[in-house]
Amino acid sequence: MIRKKQTVRLFAKDITGDLVKDRQEVTVNWRAGQLVLDEPSFNGGKDIGPDPFTTVLSGLVGCTLTTLRMYIKRKGWDITDIHCSVNMLQQTEPFKTSVFRTLSFGQPVTDEQKERLLWIAVNCPVAKLLQGEINIDTRLSDDPAVPAGTGNYPPSDEASADVTGSYLTQ
Numbered sequence: 001m002i003r004k005k006q007t008v009r010l011f012a013k014d015i016t017g018d019l020v021k022d023r024q025e026v027t028v029n030w031r032a033g034q035l036v037l038d039e040p041s042f043n044g045g046k047d048i049g050p051d052p053f054t055t056v057l058s059g060l061v062g063c064t065l066t067t068l069r070m071y072i073k074r075k076g077w078d079i080t081d082i083h084c085s086v087n088m089l090q091q092t093e094p095f096k097t098s099v100f101r102t103l104s105f106g107q108p109v110t111d112e113q114k115e116r117l118l119w120i121a122v123n124c125p126v127a128k129l130l131q132g133e134i135n136i137d138t139r140l141s142d143d144p145a146v147p148a149g150t151g152n153y154p155p156s157d158e159a160s161a162d163v164t165g166s167y168l169t170q
Contacts, residue, residue: 014148025049056130057086057099063126064101071120077113081106084121099130 017028017037024045025038037052039045050058061084072079083104090097103121121127139151 016144053088057088060099060101060124060126060130061086063124064103064121067124068103068117068120071117079105079107079109079113101127 028035036049038049086101088099140153141151
C-alpha cells in the first residue's frame with residue numbers, strides 16, 4: 001500500500017501569546033500552561049524569562065536529548081548521562097544563521113554508538129524543522145480568537161491578488 005504524505009497541524013490548539021502595554025515580556029499560552037518570554041535588560045526587558053532565540057535553541061536541546069533518550073532506551077544501551085550544548089552565530093550580509101551543537105556522554109560510548117547517536121541527533125524532529133524549508137504565513141485579524149493562519153488581511157479575493165502578491169515578496 002502506498003501511503004500519501006499528509007499535511008497536518010501539529011497542535012490541536014494554537015500556541016498564543018500576549019504583550020501587555022509598557023512591558024517587554026510576552027506570556028505564551030500552550031496546551032498545559034504558560035511560559036514567560038522576556039528580553040535581557042540591554043534590550044529593554046527585565047530578563048525574567050528566556051528570550052525568543054534562547055527558546056528556539058532550548059527546543060533544539062530538548063528535542064535532541066529526548067530523541068536520544070528514546071533511542072538509547074530502545075536499544076538497551078547503558079548510557080544514562082547526556083549533555084547537549086548549543087549556540088548560534090548570525091551573519092548580517094548576507095543574512096545567515098549557523099547553529100552549533102555539541103553532545104557528550106557521561107559513560108564510555110563505542111565508535112559505532114557515537115556514529116548512530118550523531119545520526120539520531122542530526123535527524124531529531126526539531127533539527128529537521130530548523131534545517132528544512134520553512135514558510136511563515138502571517139495574517140492580520142480583527143478577532144484574536146481566529147485560528148493561526150487565518151484573518152481578514154491581506155484580503156483573499158481575486159481583486160487583491162496583486163496587493164497580496166507584493167506583500168508576500170517584501
